[in-house]
Amino acid sequence: MRKPIIAANWKMNKGPKEAAEFVTNFKLDASELEKVDVVIAAPFVDLSVLVGNGFGVAAQNCSDQDSGALTGETSVAMLKEVGVEYILTGHSERRSIFGETDALINAKNCKILDAGLTPIFCIGETLEERESGKLEEVLKTQVTEGLKGICNEGILNVVIAYEPVWAIGTGVTASKEQAQEAHVIVRRLVAELYSTELAAQVRIQYGGSMKPANADELLGQADIDGGLVGGASLEPESFHSLIKSAVATVA
Ligand code: PGA
Secondary structure, eight states: OOOOEEEEEOOSOOOHHHHHHHHHTOOOOHHHHHHSEEEEEEOGGGHHHHTTSSSEEEESOOOSSSSSSOTTOOOHHHHHHTTOOEEEESOHHHHHTSOOOHHHHHHHHHHHHHTTOEEEEEEOOOHHHHHTTOHHHHHHHHHHHHTTTOOHHHHTTOEEEEOOGGGTTTSOOOOHHHHHHHHHHHHHHHHHHSOHHHHTTSEEEEESSOOHHHHHHHHTSTTOOEEEESGGGSSHHHHHHHHHHHHHTOO
């Protein structure tokens, strides 16, 4: 049984003051946290404000190096020191705007796992790639390259986020059938790299305009184990509603 994981991705929104206000208005029941892992991925300056409130905290980026003359970078060890448990990798905005390659994303995934933290490893195709029939090919490259060198034990500590680029921040959500189909492909790719048994334990989140209005049907799909949520995670009520949808899927 895979525990659902709902993660907020605040992107470059909210400073420490707004993060503290969010925490004040965001109260989870212990029973919700028992059933669902809740995570907020926030800007670096908010992380210490968020840690220690019952939910998991994620950084949105990290260096693939340990230390040194790398102005502007933040190491995994530094993030661990402030209580971060998860780190996003491979987000499409980092791939497309900041030019992150599969090799760099792979190095970050390995560094994060070595430190005992959990990468939330994002993958997904553009509209052009989907329309030209390259969905599976693109996912295969991203999964294979991004997970290179990660052992059987390591893969169980990876959360994969399938985020079709055309659905991110656009208000256009993948239909539940499109999302489920892509998740099945991703799980099969993981099975090919590891085993069916291990792939069955790996959590795969859907991301891309998930919101209260579509969460029930997306989270109700057999291979969708949670969500990575941008816009709809910025208000406590809306984010909490997504968590309730995930709780409802747990018997
Ligand atoms: P969105 O963002 O929910 O605003 O589409 C998701 C993401 O980029 O992780």
